[in-house]
Amino acid sequence: MISQAVAARLSQGSMIRRMFEEGNRLKAIYGADQVFDFSIGNPDLEPPAQVLQAIRQLALDETPGRHGYMSNAGYESTRTAIAGRLSRKSGLAVPAGAVCMTVGAACALNVALKALLDPGDEVLVLAPYFLEYLTYIDNHGGRPVVVRTDPETFLPDPDAIRLALTPRTKALIINSPNNPAGVIYPADLLRRIGEVLRQAPQTVYVLSDEPYAELAYDGAIVPATLACLDNVVICDSWSKSLSLPGERIGFLAVSPRCEDADRLAEAAAFCLRTLGFVNAPAFFQRVIELALEARVDIRRYETRRNMLADILQEAGFNLNRPAGGLYLFPKSPIADDVAFAEACARHRVLLVPGSGFGFPGHVRLCFAASESSIRGSAAAFQAIGREFGVS
Numbered sequence: 001m002i003s004q005a006v007a008a009r010l011s012q013g014s015m016i017r018r019m020f021e022e023g024n025r026l027k028a029i030y031g032a033d034q035v036f037d038f039s040i041g042n043p044d045l046e047p048p049a050q051v052l053q054a055i056r057q058l059a060l061d062e063t064p065g066r067h068g069y070m071s072n073a074g075y076e077s078t079r080t081a082i083a084g085r086l087s088r089k090s091g092l093a094v095p096a097g098a099v100c101m102t103v104g105a106a107c108a109l110n111v112a113l114k115a116l117l118d119p120g121d122e123v124l125v126l127a128p129y130f131l132e133y134l135t136y137i138d139n140h141g142g143r144p145v146v147v148r149t150d151p152e153t154f155l156p157d158p159d160a161i162r163l164a165l166t167p168r169t170k171a172l173i174i175n176s177p178n179n180p181a182g183v184i185y186p187a188d189l190l191r192r193i194g195e196v197l198r199q200a201p202q203t204v205y206v207l208s209d210e211p212y213a214e215l216a217y218d219g220a221i222v223p224a225t226l227a228c229l230d231n232v233v234i235c236d237s238w239s240k241s242l243s244l245p246g247e248r249i250g251f252l253a254v255s256p257r258c259e260d261a262d263r264l265a266e267a268a269a270f271c272l273r274t275l276g277f278v279n280a281p282a283f284f285q286r287v288i289e290l291a292l293e294a295r296v297d298i299r300r301y302e303t304r305r306n307m308l309a310d311i312l313q314e315a316g317f318n319l320n321r322p323a324g325g326l327y328l329f330p331k332s333p334i335a336d337d338v339a340f341a342e343a344c345a346r347h348r349v350l351l352v353p354g355s356g357f358g359f360p361g362h363v364r365l366c367f368a369a370s371e372s373s374i375r376g377s378a379a380a381f382q383a384i385g386r387e388f389g390v391s
């Protein structure tokens, strides 16, 4: 029999899985081009040419020892390159020793939580949130404490964070640009959150989950969290910015303004090893080093965001146009967002209820879908709008 804790988590995630299975069922009946799947955050752009060129070049390299174990934290040269980039962005001197290469951002978060948490320690999570945070915190004996953001802007309220702090609070997870809300936290708000955390008698670490940091639209700037807050641990990856989610490559970086920074970096490498990852994929560490400045063409995502947002607004739905990330998070026209998502599936439109992100009453749509699929969904959204009386 599987663990009761895992069984409980499995049933909580079942709506998203059911959506995925429903999508496969509908695609088998109607054909993939007749199902409008906005449910999964899988980037549909191919990696940039510079990445593909690095892959070809490195695949031909027959230097001995290229496939062996390495320092748990990763190749020194890759970490030096990343530290340099972080230093230029933040204005802080980030040493290579502060960077630990990881198996995507998900691994970075698990490693950071493992390194920081004692049993019963509390971790503040801002709703709406990436659902996996709750399980990651649970993985390492912590207790998630959910703090809601503003229901219109999805920006966190520093006073609400202040009220949620207890002597057991060990960390706050932030994610900007946000999945699912698409909001970018401004620098002055980050500084105000920093002031609140500084008032706690104990150190409260900020785990800054940043896989969407390069995906900002209309010229928006994503502030460097390292520059705005103390005690930051960046958890990042190239899953979205280089369209490499299947390659599982990311990193964790400990801020020089972090209490006990060297010890925390050492603990991260130890936790990476002992959680069983040992080290991040060797080949893709080298790819990243060669293509560190490459980016997917975000104008193509901006176009898709605009197309899908226009279609939804023309169908009568109420939404903020997100400043970054890959998702729209409109209001559900009925309070029961799960029932609304099921109704959309009957129109062959797949999306995820906000309940799956701790924020009922909304739904999430991923706009990293083909332009033809987005265009093709317009009639279905018009029909959904009419069915729910919003158009």
Ligand SMILES: Cc1ncc(COP(=O)(O)O)c(C=O)c1O
Pocket: 041, 103, 104, 105, 106, 107, 130, 175, 179, 209, 211, 236, 237, 238, 239, 245, 249, 250
């Ligand atoms: C907010 C957020 N954090 C972390 C992750 C995990 O990223 P990775 O695939 O790099 O592990 C995702 C993936 O979708 C995400 O949306």
